[in-house]
Amino acid sequence: MVNEQQGAGRYxxxxxxxxxxxxxxxxxxxxxxxRSTGRRFLMRIEDLDRARDAGTAAAQLADLRAxxxxxxxxxxxxxxxxxxxxxxxxxxDAAGLVYECTCTRxxxxxxxxxxxxxxxAYPGTCRDRTPAERAAARGEIAPRQPALRLRAPAAMSSLxxxxxxxxxxxxxxxxxxxxxGDGTVAYNLAVVVDDDAMGVDQIVRGDDLAxxxxxxxxxxxxxxxxxxxxxxxxxxxxxxxxxxxxLAKRDGAVTLRQLAExxxxxxxxxxxxxxxxxxxxxxxxxxxxxxxxxxxxxELPREPWVWLAE
Numbered sequence: 001m002v003n004e005q006q007g008a009g010r011y012x013x014x015x016x017x018x019x020x021x022x023x024x025x026x027x028x029x030x031x032x033x034x035r036s037t038g039r040r041f042l043m044r045i046e047d048l049d050r051a052r053d054a055g056t057a058a059a060q061l062a063d064l065r066a067x068x069x070x071x072x073x074x075x076x077x078x079x080x081x082x083x084x085x086x087x088x089x090x091x092x093d094a095a096g097l098v099y100e101c102t103c104t105r106x107x108x109x110x111x112x113x114x115x116x117x118x119x120x121a122y123p124g125t126c127r128d129r130t131p132a133e134r135a136a137a138r139g140e141i142a143p144r145q146p147a148l149r150l151r152a153p154a155a156m157s158s159l160x161x162x163x164x165x166x167x168x169x170x171x172x173x174x175x176x177x178x179x180x181g182d183g184t185v186a187y188n189l190a191v192v193v194d195d196d197a198m199g200v201d202q203i204v205r206g207d208d209l210a211x212x213x214x215x216x217x218x219x220x221x222x223x224x225x226x227x228x229x230x231x232x233x234x235x236x237x238x239x240x241x242x243x244x245x246x247l248a249k250r251d252g253a254v255t256l257r258q259l260a261e262x263x264x265x266x267x268x269x270x271x272x273x274x275x276x277x278x279x280x281x282x283x284x285x286x287x288x289x290x291x292x293x294x295x296x297x298x299e300l301p302r303e304p305w306v307w308l309a310e
Contacts, residue, residue, distance in 0.1 A: 006037070006038050006039055006040075007039050007040075007199055007200070007201035007202060008034065008039050008040040008041065008042050008072075008198065008199050008200050008201065008202065009030050009031070009033055009034025009037075009039050009040070009041050009042070009200065009202040009203075009204065010030065010034075010041065010042040010043065010044055010195065010198065010200045010202075010203070011026075011027045011030045011031070011041075011042075011043055011044075011064070011069075011071075011204075012043075012044040012045070012046050012078075012191070012194075013027075013045065013046065013057075013060050014045075014046045014047070014049070014052060014053075015045055015046075015047050015053050015054060015055060015056045015057040015060060016049075016052040016053065016054050016056070017054050017056055018056055018059060018060070018063070018255040018256075018257060019060050019063050019064070019255065019256070020239075020247055020248075020249070020254040020255050021239055021247060021254050021255075021269070021272075021273070021307055022206070022238055022239035022246070022247045022254075022307075024063065024064070024067060024256070024269070024273060025236075025239055025273050025276065025277070025305070026204065026205060026206055026236055027064055027069055028067065028069065028270075028273055028274075028277075028288070028291075029204050029234070029236050029277065029300065030202075030204035030205075031069045031070075031288070032288075032291055032292060032295040033202060033204055033234060033295070033297055034202060035292050036292050036293075036295045036297075037202070039201075039202060040072040040073075040199075041069075041070070041071050041072055042071055042072060042073065042076070042198055042199075042200065043061070043064075043071040043075040043076070044075065044076040044077075044078060044194060044198070045057045045075050045076070045077050045078060046078045046187075046190070046191075047077055047078055047079050048078050048079060048184055048185055048187070048190055049184060050184075057075075061075065063255075063256045063266075066256060066266035067256075067266050067267075067269060067270040067273070067288065068270060068287055068288025068289065069288060076194070076198065078190055078194060081190070081193070081194055081197070082185070084193050084194070084197060085185040085189060085190055085193055088189060088192075088193045088223055089148065089178050089179060089185075089189065091223060092150065092178070092222060092223070093148075095222070096151065097150055097151045097222060098148050098149070098150065098151065098178060099126060099127060099129075099134075099148070099149055099151055099175075100126060100129075100134050100137075100138065100146035100147070100148060100149075101122075101125075101126040101146055101147045101148070101149045101175075101177070102126060102137040102138065102140065102141050102146045102147075103122075103125050103126060103147075107125065108122060108123065108125075111123040111125055121172060121174040122149065122174045122175045122176070124175060126146075126149070127149075127151065127175060134146075141181075144181050145181045145182075145183065146181060147177050147178075147179060147180050147181045148177070148178045148179040149175045149176065149177055149178060150175055150176050150177075150178055150218075150219070150222075151175060152173050152174060152175050152176070152218065153218075156173055156218065157172065157173060158170055158171060158172050158173055158214065159171060159173055159214035159215075159217055159218060160214070161213060161214065161217055161228045161233060162228065162229070163210065163213075163233050163234060163235055164232060164233065164234035164297050165207070165234050165235055165236055165237075165297070165300055165302065166207060166210060166235050166302075169210050169211075169213065169214075169235075170214070171210070171211045171212070171213060171214035171215070172211075172214070173214055173215055173218055174215075176188055176215050188212060188215050188216050188219060189219060191216060192216050192219045192220055192223070192225065193223070193225075195231075196220070196223075196225040196226060200231075201226060201230060201231050201232065202231075202232045202234075203231065203232070203233050203234070204233075204234045204235075204236065205235060205236070206235065206236060206237075206238050207235040207236060207237055207238060208238060208246075209235060210233075210235040213233055213235075234297060234300075236300060237301060237302065237303055237304040237305065238304050239276075239304065239305050239306075239307055240304045240305070240306045240307065241254075241306070241307060242306065242307070242308050244306070247307055251307065254307065256269060267285060268285075270286065270287075270288060271283070271284055271285055271286055274286050274291055276301070276305045277295075277300065277301065278299060278300075278301060279291050279294040279295060280294075
């Protein structure tokens with residue numbers, strides 16, 4: 001029996017295309033970790049960025065069901081969470097932690113950065129402008145709107161957290177964007193607000209997202225939301241293609257649809273994913289439910305899995 005008081009895990013795909021084996025593998029780990037610890041498992045469609053929305057949410061959910069992943073309740077659409085995102089930004093603004101930014105990406109890369117700051121870190125160009133300077137800068141970019149940035153605490157340039165897979169992770173913090181100039185709420189803000197509202201206290205995703213987690217933890221702290229150790233993170237190694245680069249469509253049959261066309265059914269894909277995680281023997285037919293009892297997060301592979309299409 002799942003106790004709702006025990007929190008939840010989740011998977012949150014962006015509907016920008018079909019899920020490939022790397023996406024499915026991460027989703028399987030998230031599901032196994034939640035189910036093996038008695039948590040609910042929730043689904044959220046991260047459809048905020050309309051420019052990247054290819055309308056594939058239904059197909060993604062069908063693929064997850066095909067390999068045995070289920071979830072509790074209806075999937076949450078991130079675009080329906082706008083009021084909560086706005087409220088969070090308003091809270092930060094009321095605390096004096098939000099300012100307008102008219103910088104382009106080119107401006108940021110061209111500006112000198114503070115000593116020891118990572119490449120591409122926001123240099124603070126717009127941080128301390130006067131109201132008159134802000135108005136003038138706003139006029140220069142009209143009709144485009146300024147972005148909104150977080151005024152990160154000056155004394156905090158980095159933050160560390162303990163990851164279930166990676167161990168201690170330290171990441172840099174800068175004045176991250178909260179809302180883009182086109183009005184789209186930034187991923188870091190939306191994911192923090194939505195996870196907390198959904199009762200998510202266990203977050204599994206690819207290890208390429210680990211460097212952004214300290215920024216999200218800072219937002220949790222500033223908004224008074226749950227933060228580690230009350231929220232657990234597990235960043236799993238990516239799936240790589242035969243060239244050693246991150247798995248992509250160029251690597252051949254990498255989606256359930258493509259694999260089915262080449263004669264590999266969803267059950268075989270699940271078995272391959274389970275084998276890559278060390279919880280099934282080569283060629284062994286298993287169900288997702290059978291894998292729950294075998295799953296041990298401390299035994300998760302620490303190295304990327306290379307997919308070599310047969």
